[in-house]
Amino acid sequence: MAYRIYCDFDGTIATSDVTDMLLEAFAAPGWRDIEAQWQAGLIGSADCMARQVALLHCSRPALDRLLDAVDIDPGFVDFVAFCRDHDIEPTIVSDGLDYAIQRILSRVGLGDLPVIANRLMFLAEDRHAMLSPHASPACRSAAGTCKCEAVRSAGSAEAHTTILIGDGRSDYCAAGVVDLVFAKAGLREHCRANGIVHLPYADFAEVTRLLAERLPNFGVAGLADLPIHAPSGAFLGQEKHAVLLEACIPGRVLP
Numbered sequence: 001m002a003y004r005i006y007c008d009f010d011g012t013i014a015t016s017d018v019t020d021m022l023l024e025a026f027a028a029p030g031w032r033d034i035e036a037q038w039q040a041g042l043i044g045s046a047d048c049m050a051r052q053v054a055l056l057h058c059s060r061p062a063l064d065r066l067l068d069a070v071d072i073d074p075g076f077v078d079f080v081a082f083c084r085d086h087d088i089e090p091t092i093v094s095d096g097l098d099y100a101i102q103r104i105l106s107r108v109g110l111g112d113l114p115v116i117a118n119r120l121m122f123l124a125e126d127r128h129a130m131l132s133p134h135a136s137p138a139c140r141s142a143a144g145t146c147k148c149e150a151v152r153s154a155g156s157a158e159a160h161t162t163i164l165i166g167d168g169r170s171d172y173c174a175a176g177v178v179d180l181v182f183a184k185a186g187l188r189e190h191c192r193a194n195g196i197v198h199l200p201y202a203d204f205a206e207v208t209r210l211l212a213e214r215l216p217n218f219g220v221a222g223l224a225d226l227p228i229h230a231p232s233g234a235f236l237g238q239e240k241h242a243v244l245l246e247a248c249i250p251g252r253v254l255p
Contacts, residue, residue: 044142
């Protein structure tokens with residue numbers, strides 16, 4: 001059984017929202033008004049981000065200094081090592097900025113990880129622009145990076161189990177199309193509210209532990225003989241029939 005793992009970046013790998021850090025440090029005050037329009041549902045995230053990035057005014061060295069101070073989950077490097085030991089190459093799927101992600105990952109020796117994200121463009125006079133090569137006209141949230149499309153477009157003839165690790169609003173759509181979700185913060189609340197089977201996690205050390213304990217059971221074949229119900233307290237998503245992971249985890253997994 002092959003596996004594909006998709007990891008969100010901001011708030012998941014990075015311990016903070018990197019784009020917000022850049023905006024707070026380098027953007028004109030109007031970025032907050034644009035943010036409010038997005039939060040109110042008046043604009044999509046792609047439009048929101050593009051307009052905010054256009055307000056950034058900073059040199060590349062200044063940008064790099066801020067990015068070099070961004071903390072990542074201390075268990076992420078070991079998580080990637082575990083995945084690679086099992087012939088799994090995690091893919092970063094983010095509605096953030098590719099340059100920021102690659103700069104931060106390169107600092108910990110992981111600059112070769114595949115990254116699907118918005119493209120940061122460096123313009124004259126320390127200005128910037130954003131392109132969204134992974135947007136989709138069918139994206140319900142009008143995101144710069146449509147994570148649903150990223151997961152679907154990676155399909156192949158080989159049977160595989162898809163896993164999403166995330167924390168927030170940009171992960172909601174993909175949570176409905178992957179086989180298994182590791183969720184925290186807002187994504188966990190979304191999964192609970194929408195009946196999506198998920199595993200709550202605190203950090204990548206916990207994700208690695210759960211994967212190490214249960215990796216053989218993540219495939220559809222490995223779950224075939226399990227009961228087709230979730231235990232008391234778990235949430236069974238209608239589109240997640242193949243991943244009743246809670247059935248092979250002792251105790252009450254989802255409060």
